[in-house]
Amino acid sequence: MTVITCASCDGQTTYRVRPDRWFECPAGHELAPRDVVVDGMDEWAVDASGVLGTVVHPSFSLEQIAEAHDVLTATGDRTAFDAAAEACRAFLDAYRVGVA
Structure with missing residues (x-):
């Protein structure tokens, strides 16, 4: 902060x-x-x-993480990063409906 x-x-x-x-x-x-x-x-x-x-704002941060994930997965195997990005996407989905 x-x-x-x-x-x-x-x-x-x-x-x-x-x-x-x-x-x-x-x-x-x-x-x-x-x-x-x-x-x-x-x-x-x-x-x-x-x-x-x-x-x-959390949604902005998570959207940036999702974009980075897309770039990294297009260029190589990032299994651990995939799991983290999926968790971030789930957080973003929850945040968008008011659960955060």
Whole structure:
């Protein structure tokens, strides 16, 4: 996870989630969830310790793995990789219907 830091604190502090689901740095600067802006295939997330950050969306990662699998299987025997890719495809199928 890439941690989102507080611009008002010159990027020296991180935001943590509050009970009201807003974010706050140790200096008291607040950030509303609607104001968290991410680019491309990133999503904002909160880790187990309450720190705000970004992650690559799981479906994007799994689609890249599936594409790599297709290229590798076209060029050689990759039995172990085939099994891993199939597991990734199954995860992606579950994710797309809301099970993840």
